[in-house]
Amino acid sequence: MMTQWILLAEQTSEGGLFDLDATLPLMAIQFLLLATILNILFYKPLGKAIDDRASYVQGQIAQAKKQKEEALALAQRYEQELKEVRKQSQGIISTAQSEAQKIVSDQIQQAQQEVIAERQKASEEIEAERVEALSALEQEVTALSRQILEKVIGLEFAQ
Amino acid sequence: MDLANTLNLLHSVNLAAIEVGEHFYWEIGKYKIHGQVFLVSWFVIGVLLVASIAATRNIQRIPTGFQNFMEYVLDFLRGLAKDQIGEKEYRPWVPFIGTLFLFIFVSNWSGALIPWKLIEIPEGELSAPTVDINTTVAFALLTSLAYFYAGISKKGLGYFADYAQPSPIMVPFRAIEDFTRPLSLSFRLFGNILADELAVGVLVLLVPLIVPLPLMILGLFTSAIQALIFATLAASYIGEAMESHGEEHHD
Numbered sequence: 001m002m003t004q005w006i007l008l009a010e011q012t013s014e015g016g017l018f019d020l021d022a023t024l025p026l027m028a029i030q031f032l033l034l035a036t037i038l039n040i041l042f043y044k045p046l047g048k049a050i051d052d053r054a055s056y057v058q059g060q061i062a063q064a065k066k067q068k069e070e071a072l073a074l075a076q077r078y079e080q081e082l083k084e085v086r087k088q089s090q091g092i093i094s095t096a097q098s099e100a101q102k103i104v105s106d107q108i109q110q111a112q113q114e115v116i117a118e119r120q121k122a123s124e125e126i127e128a129e130r131v132e133a134l135s136a137l138e139q140e141v142t143a144l145s146r147q148i149l150e151k152v153i154g155l156e157f158a159q
Numbered sequence: 160m161d162l163a164n165t166l167n168l169l170h171s172v173n174l175a176a177i178e179v180g181e182h183f184y185w186e187i188g189k190y191k192i193h194g195q196v197f198l199v200s201w202f203v204i205g206v207l208l209v210a211s212i213a214a215t216r217n218i219q220r221i222p223t224g225f226q227n228f229m230e231y232v233l234d235f236l237r238g239l240a241k242d243q244i245g246e247k248e249y250r251p252w253v254p255f256i257g258t259l260f261l262f263i264f265v266s267n268w269s270g271a272l273i274p275w276k277l278i279e280i281p282e283g284e285l286s287a288p289t290v291d292i293n294t295t296v297a298f299a300l301l302t303s304l305a306y307f308y309a310g311i312s313k314k315g316l317g318y319f320a321d322y323a324q325p326s327p328i329m330v331p332f333r334a335i336e337d338f339t340r341p342l343s344l345s346f347r348l349f350g351n352i353l354a355d356e357l358a359v360g361v362l363v364l365l366v367p368l369i370v371p372l373p374l375m376i377l378g379l380f381t382s383a384i385q386a387l388i389f390a391t392l393a394a395s396y397i398g399e400a401m402e403s404h405g406e407e408h409h410d
Contacts (some may be wrong), residue, residue: 016180017353020188023293027200028301034204035258043212043254046226046233049218056220 179357181283193291195280203265236260239387240361242274248313248401252394253299255305255337259298260390263289267382269358271375289352292345299345302393303337310400318400344392351385 183194215230222230236257240249269275270287278285288294310318322333355378362371 010286018292019180019182019193021192022187022198023192023291023302024297026192027196027288028293029205030197030200030260031297031301034207034262035254038207038258038261039254041215042229043233044256045215045218046230047237047253049220049222049226049231050230053220100294107382122365147248156196 165334180229183280183283193283193293195283195285196288196291196294198280199269199275199285200262200266200294203262203269204287208268232261233257236390239390240394243391244398244401250398252305252309255301256390256394259302259393260386263298263348263389264383264386266294267386268379270352271358271378271382276360286356287352289348290356292349295345295349296387297343298348299341301359302344302373302396302398303341305393306396306400309397313401314403340392340396342391348385348389351381355381 183198184191185194185197186192210225210229214226218226237249237253239260240253240256243249244252266287266289270290275285275287285311307318314321322330359371359374359378361376
């Protein structure tokens with residue numbers, strides 16, 4: 001039956017499977033119009049959106065890379081500075097320590113000297129007082145011995 | 160005879176009749192055109208326009224929903240053109256190749272998915288525009304024009320000098336190719352889609368339910384493949400016309 005139909009289709013005066021007519025150029029024009037309209041409505045705006053997004057992402061990646069590099073450089077610089085500062089503080093601490101050491105030893109020395117001086121003074125005073133005491137004692141001894149002499153041999157002889 | 164009677168009965172019920180080569184003629188001046196082809200092609204164009212407008216109405220940097228889908232489609236079309244034509248030259252050709260693919264694809268699938276035949280028209284029956292040879296020949300000729308235009312605009316008349324590459328023996332083959340290309344393009348598409356619709360039609364005629372389903376699914380597959388083949392071949396012809404033999408080794 002199929003063959004009959006197809007034969008029938010071929011036999012009809014107009015029509016048939018391979019019936020080329022004005023449909024062809026009109027369809028071509030219609031297609032070109034569709035391509036133009038779709039270009040305006042679809043390909044251009046969406047393509048622009050895709051390209052913009054791609055360049056945006058690229059820009060973001062580049063920016064992020066730059067920022068990362070900057071951050072790394074900054075961190076390195078800070079570390080350098082930190083190292084330097086640490087070194088400086090170490091120096092300050094050591095000088096302070098040595099100064100303090102010096103002060104301590106100075107003061108100890110001073111104190112020792114003072115002590116020595118005081119001791120000397122005290123011993124000198126003691127000596128003086130002893131001399132004084134001895135002289136006083138001698139006078140007293142003299143006086144006493146004079147009195148004893150007076151008592152023993154009389155006042156006249158004593159003078 | 161029983162079988163024939165049953166078939167006749169089915170035919171008289173007109174549940175699913177096959178009409179081949181009957182057209183719904185419109186007359187414009189003294190020219191005749193196939194109305195059923197244009198009716199369905201307008202539907203296809205409408206679908207494409209609505210989809211385009213829906214996708215681009217509110218374009219956002221982070222695409223959602225339908226914009227996402229259409230961007231996927233556009234990426235696919237660009238990839239198709241880029242693969243055949245090359246990174247440098249493909250951009251101006253995306254609308255042509257993309258529209259070829261979209262129109263053929265939507266036509267074929269509308270023919271396979273929408274029961275056009277249920278809509279009564281005075282003569283013939285509605286079906287995919289690609290079932291009509293006028294449509295496929297129109298597209299094939301446009302493709303020919305496109306690749307001649309591409310070659311000549313790129314290399315001037317030197318394009319025809321390339322026919323003698325790599326040896327003058329190639330000239331007749333290349334010349335014949337210019338005729339066989341549109342012929343094979345148009346008949347491949349026309350034949351595949353028509354054969355698919357006929358096969359499904361005959362099966363529906365014999366067994367209206369369920370049995371034609373696998374063939375219909377196969378038809379969907381064939382339809383998609385045919386659209387892809389047509390667009391890919393068009394792109395590859397254009398790319399071949401523009402590729403320069405002298406600089407090939409520098410790329």
